[in-house]
Amino acid sequence: MSYKIFTSESVCAGHPDKICDQISDSILDECLKQDPESRVAVETLVTTNTIVLAGEVTTKAKVDFEQVARNVVKELGYDQKIYGFDYENAKVYVFIHSQSPEIAAGVLHGGAGDQGMMFGYACSETKQLMPLTITIAHKITEAIDKARKSTLSYLRPDGKAEVTMEYSHGRPNKVLKVITAVPHDPKVNQKQLSRDIYEVIIRPVLKTFGLSIKLTDTICNGTGKWETGGPSSDTGVTGRKIVVDSYGGMARIGGGCFSGKDPTKVDRSGAYATRFIAKNIVACGYATRCEIQIAYVIGKPTPISRSIETFGTEKVSLEKIEKLAWSLLDLSVGGIIKGLNLKRPIYKDTAAYGHFGNPQYSWEKIVV
Numbered sequence: 001m002s003y004k005i006f007t008s009e010s011v012c013a014g015h016p017d018k019i020c021d022q023i024s025d026s027i028l029d030e031c032l033k034q035d036p037e038s039r040v041a042v043e044t045l046v047t048t049n050t051i052v053l054a055g056e057v058t059t060k061a062k063v064d065f066e067q068v069a070r071n072v073v074k075e076l077g078y079d080q081k082i083y084g085f086d087y088e089n090a091k092v093y094v095f096i097h098s099q100s101p102e103i104a105a106g107v108l109h110g111g112a113g114d115q116g117m118m119f120g121y122a123c124s125e126t127k128q129l130m131p132l133t134i135t136i137a138h139k140i141t142e143a144i145d146k147a148r149k150s151t152l153s154y155l156r157p158d159g160k161a162e163v164t165m166e167y168s169h170g171r172p173n174k175v176l177k178v179i180t181a182v183p184h185d186p187k188v189n190q191k192q193l194s195r196d197i198y199e200v201i202i203r204p205v206l207k208t209f210g211l212s213i214k215l216t217d218t219i220c221n222g223t224g225k226w227e228t229g230g231p232s233s234d235t236g237v238t239g240r241k242i243v244v245d246s247y248g249g250m251a252r253i254g255g256g257c258f259s260g261k262d263p264t265k266v267d268r269s270g271a272y273a274t275r276f277i278a279k280n281i282v283a284c285g286y287a288t289r290c291e292i293q294i295a296y297v298i299g300k301p302t303p304i305s306r307s308i309e310t311f312g313t314e315k316v317s318l319e320k321i322e323k324l325a326w327s328l329l330d331l332s333v334g335g336i337i338k339g340l341n342l343k344r345p346i347y348k349d350t351a352a353y354g355h356f357g358n359p360q361y362s363w364e365k366i367v368v
Contacts, residue, residue: 001170001289001311007162007177008133008248010141013352014076014157014229016236020044021245021351022076023051023069024238024260029345030068032262034061036343039107042096042260043238044069046231048084054095055260066092072348077148077157084232110334111299113264114256120274120292121251122282125172126209128357128364129279132172134248136209137163138353143201144182152196154185158229175211178202178218183229194220245355246271251291259351263342264333266296270303272363273336275356277325281310284368286321288313294331301332328367 011018023044031038038059045052051069074087081089107113122129140161148155162179165172180197198215206212239257246253256267263269274292281290287310294303308325310318329339337343340362350361358364 001167004167005164005176006131006133006167006250007164008131008137008250009160009162010134010137010244010248010353011161011241012141012145012157012159012182014078014145015159015241016046016231016234017238017240018236018352019046019073019076019078019231020236020238021241021257021259022348023053023072024055025347025351026068026072027053027057027063027065028260028262029348030063031057031059031061032343032347033345034063035059038262039113039264040260040262041113041265044260045235045237046085046090047235048232049086049090050231051090051092052095053093056098057096058098065094065096078230083156083228083230085230107264107299110301110332112266112296112301112333113262113298114266115296115298116255116267116270117293117295117305118254118266118270118274119246119252120271120276120278121247122275122278122290123250124282124288126357128359129282130357131248131250132209133163133165134244134250134354135357136175136205136211137161137248138357139205139208140178140180140201142353143205144180144197147200151200154188156183156185156227156229158183158233175206175213176217178206178213179222180218180220181222181226182220183226186227190221190224194218247356252293258355259347263337266333266336269333269336269340269342270294270296271355272340272342272361273329273331276340276363276365277328279364280328280366280368281308281321281325283366284324286314286316286324287311288315290321292325296333301334303331306331324368 024042028040042055070087125132159182164177258268261268278290278292289311291309293307295305
């Protein structure tokens with residue numbers, strides 16, 4: 001870790017790209033709820049009063065794709081026409097068909113649903129063994145969403161947060177800047193908004209990490225005005241926030257997104273497996289930073305390569321680290337799915353505030 005300053009970003013659940021991720025994962029959950037063997041690869045696009053669903057689904061489940069999408073949009077607070085996108089009036093177009101026979105042939109025999117490489121990462125900066133910058137950014141966006149439903153009801157769906165930390169000798173030292181962007185009722189002026197976001201959200205979140213920042217070191221709505229957010233202002237697509245979903249830029253990322261994909265797609269299950277291994281290596285004290293890479297070929301069950309990087313932070317021999325790493329989980333596609341119990345309707349919650357660091361997820365369990 002040679003950065004002296006590092007910044008990570010998170011987005012609120014109502015961000016256009018995150019709307020898409022949550023719709024795609026809600027469709028996946030509904031399929032898995034009725035048929036655990038479902039094969040799902042669904043993409044969503046949202047723009048002004050429009051939702052487009054496309055992809056491949058092979059399942060015994062009976063799913064009303066349009067209603068699933070509308071339910072997610074309603075839950076996220078898009079319930080007024082003035083937003084230019086709401087759950088009642090948006091047009092929904094469904095272009096979903098069954099999985100291609102070429103892909104199905106490999107998956108049915110326990111092979112990977114696609115080729116690709118995946119990375120998992122862990123570090124000792126937080127109790128979640130995640131980078132501090134992305135952890136704080138997630139907490140801020142989550143707090144913005146909660147405040148919109150309670151103390152700051154004038155806020156509107158959508159939003160972002162950006163956290164900049166100073167590092168010293170590879171460790172986070174202090175927070176330098178916190179940037180937020182939140183749409184709001186125009187009756188509330190920018191000065192009040194900035195003060196409220198600082199007092200209600202930023203200060204309390206930083207306090208939980210033993211940190212603080214002055215109001216003058218925060219910025220809310222950099223242009224000075226943001227009244228209407230969401231898809232009417234910015235088109236959203238599934239899978240465009242993979243850095244937000246993973247490690248905030250602190251670690252490398254694989255070639256594909258997670259959301260809308262069943263666990264036979266190693267873009268998702270492989271990323272969860274590598275996080276599980278990396279986290280357990282750091283948790284047992286073998287290293288303070290660890291990154292795992294694996295790679296697959298379509299139709300084959302086991303990885304064609306697997307590697308470990310500890311960035312010189314290892315406390316034991318690399319041989320000992322490798323022995324532990326490859327004993328933690330069977331890295332065949334079926335082994336990952338079984339070991340992490342992935343054929344369950346658990347995915348919608350992962351589609352906001354990051355896929356890693358939440359102790360409720362099986363890939364976050366410490367077993368060493």
